[in-house]
Amino acid sequence: MIHYGVIVHGGAGSPSHFSDGCKVACESAFGFIEAGKSALDAVVEAVRILEDDGRFNAGYGSALRLDGKTVEMDASVMDSKGKIGIVIAIRNVKNPIQVARAVLETPHVALAGEGATAFARKQGFAQFYKVSDYAMERYKEIKQKIKEGNLSGEDYRWKDYDIEKLWNYKSGSYKDILCDTVGSVAIDKKGMLAVANSTGGFSPMMQGRVGDSPMIGCGFYSGPACAVATTGMGEEIIKKMLAKTVYDMVANGKDIKKACELGIKMFSSEIKVGIIAISKEGYASMSNTGMASYTLTHFL
Ligand code: GLY
Numbered sequence: 001m002i003h004y005g006v007i008v009h010g011g012a013g014s015p016s017h018f019s020d021g022c023k024v025a026c027e028s029a030f031g032f033i034e035a036g037k038s039a040l041d042a043v044v045e046a047v048r049i050l051e052d053d054g055r056f057n058a059g060y061g062s063a064l065r066l067d068g069k070t071v072e073m074d075a076s077v078m079d080s081k082g083k084i085g086i087v088i089a090i091r092n093v094k095n096p097i098q099v100a101r102a103v104l105e106t107p108h109v110a111l112a113g114e115g116a117t118a119f120a121r122k123q124g125f126a127q128f129y130k131v132s133d134y135a136m137e138r139y140k141e142i143k144q145k146i147k148e149g150n151l152s153g154e155d156y157r158w159k160d161y162d163i164e165k166l167w168n169y170k171s172g173s174y175k176d177i178l179c180d181t182v183g184s185v186a187i188d189k190k191g192m193l194a195v196a197n198s199t200g201g202f203s204p205m206m207q208g209r210v211g212d213s214p215m216i217g218c219g220f221y222s223g224p225a226c227a228v229a230t231t232g233m234g235e236e237i238i239k240k241m242l243a244k245t246v247y248d249m250v251a252n253g254k255d256i257k258k259a260c261e262l263g264i265k266m267f268s269s270e271i272k273v274g275i276i277a278i279s280k281e282g283y284a285s286m287s288n289t290g291m292a293s294y295t296l297t298h299f300l
Contacts, residue, residue, distance in 0.1 A: 004039075004189050005278055005297030006030045007285050008046045010056045011180030011199075012232035012274035018055055018292035025049035026294040029184060034298075039188040039227070040079045040101075043196035046184035047075070047097040051198055054132035056292075058182040059095055061132045062200025064139040065207055066146075067169040071131065072207070073200050074214040075100040078222045080193040086110035086214045093120045094128035097198045100214075110214065135200070142204050155204055156270065157235060168207045181213045183220070183229030185278045193227040193278065195220045195243075202234050212237035217244035225251035225279060230263075231291065232273035240266050242275070250279060260284040 008026040010018045029046035033039065051059020062071045072089040075096035085104030089112055090096050099120045103111050111119050121127075145154040152159035181199035188194075197220050199213040211234020212219035221228050221243040228243040228250075242263055249259035260275045264286055267273045274287030285293045 001300040002187060002278070002280055002283065003298045003300045004033045004187055005283060005295065006033065006042055006046060006184060006186040007276040007278055007283055007295045008050070008182075008184045008293060009229070009231060009274055009276050009285060010050060010182055010292035012272040012287050012289045012291050013180040014056060014292040016290045016292055019294055021050060021053045021055060022292050022294035025184070026296050029186060030296040033186060033188050036189065038079075038190075039186040039192045039194035040077065040083070042186040042188065043184040043194045044077060044097055044101050046186075047182055047196040047198045048095050050182035051095050051097060055134050056182045057135070057180045057200045058198040060130055061135050063135055063203040063205070064131060065169075065201070065205050066163070066167070067207075068139055068143065070169065070207060071129070071200060073198065074210060075196070075198040076214045076216070076220050077101050077104060077196045078194065078216070078220055080222050080224050080227065082223070084109045084216065086216075087116040088112035088210055088214045089208060090116040090120065092117055092127050092129050093125050095125070097196055099123070099125055100196075138203065146204075151204060157233075158204065166206055180272075181219065181231040183231055183276060185222075185227040185229050185276050187227070187278050187280065191280060193222050193224075195222045195227040195229045197229055211235065212242070217241045219243060221247045223247060223251070226256060226277050228275065228277040230273065230275050231287070232267075233271050236267060236271050237273065242266070242273070246275060246277060250277070256282045257284040260286050264288055
């Protein structure tokens with residue numbers, strides 16, 4: 001029986017040797033719970049640290065959109081009492097997860113675009129725009145693929161689509177011109193569960209594109225049975241409502257590892273996907289990629 005614990009992942013697209021970053025985030029979040037803080041506090045802390053790392057596609061490390069300038073980020077947080085906070089396509093903030101946490105204290109569940117950014121300012125979150133070296137490198141690779149006329153070689157979603165026709169940025173063109181999400185699930189000493197997600201999206205992306213990470217039941221879900229965070233290609237994860245599908249399996253008595261295994265198997269191997277989940281009975285962290293992750297648990 002798990003007394004308390006935290007799992008952190010760095011995204012289905014993150015190499016396993018980035019697990020050192022997940023370890024730092026997990027240890028800090030675990031320390032929160034050991035000190036009596038809630039699972040909600042813990043997952044927000046874990047994701048905040050990953051947002052500041054620069055190697056992960058979230059916060060400071062967020063992937064650039066196709067124009068090479070725009071950064072739009074999504075983040076979400078939910079606990080097992082059903083409290084939810086979401087920001088979608090927020091710009092110019094350092095830690096979208098903290099803004100999502102602040103949304104949780106409003107009458108709303110989700111804020112998007114300019115409204116989300118304006119809310120962040122009103123709450124005292126400073127203006128922030130900085131692109132990490134890692135995010136810039138990833139963008140250069142995509143730009144090269146576009147130049148070669150082989151964007152679908154980078155990402156099959158773009159097969160059969162004309163980037164020029166779909167260009168929806170105010171300026172520039174496709175001629176001027178990667179993956180993923182960080183997440184954490186936790187259970188605290190009182191048995192409360194929580195999940196947090198943050199992402200810069202899944203490159204290559206049009207302006208305004210939204211993936212699974214801020215969509216309840218797709219990228220995240222938490223209830224009395226368990227907390228689940230997913231990562232990978234949002235367009236595919238949304239179609240399968242992956243987080244709620246895994247949650248329901250656990251709620252109906254399936255072992256948590258088996259449920260996550262079945263969740264991963266719902267996707268063909270070229271679709272990157274990862275899942276972390278925790279409950280009183282057990283936990284799981286798995287992917288079809290070898291993603292960076294870290295787990296700390298204390299058993300009764
Ligand atoms: N899983 C991140 C995204 O598709 O936006």
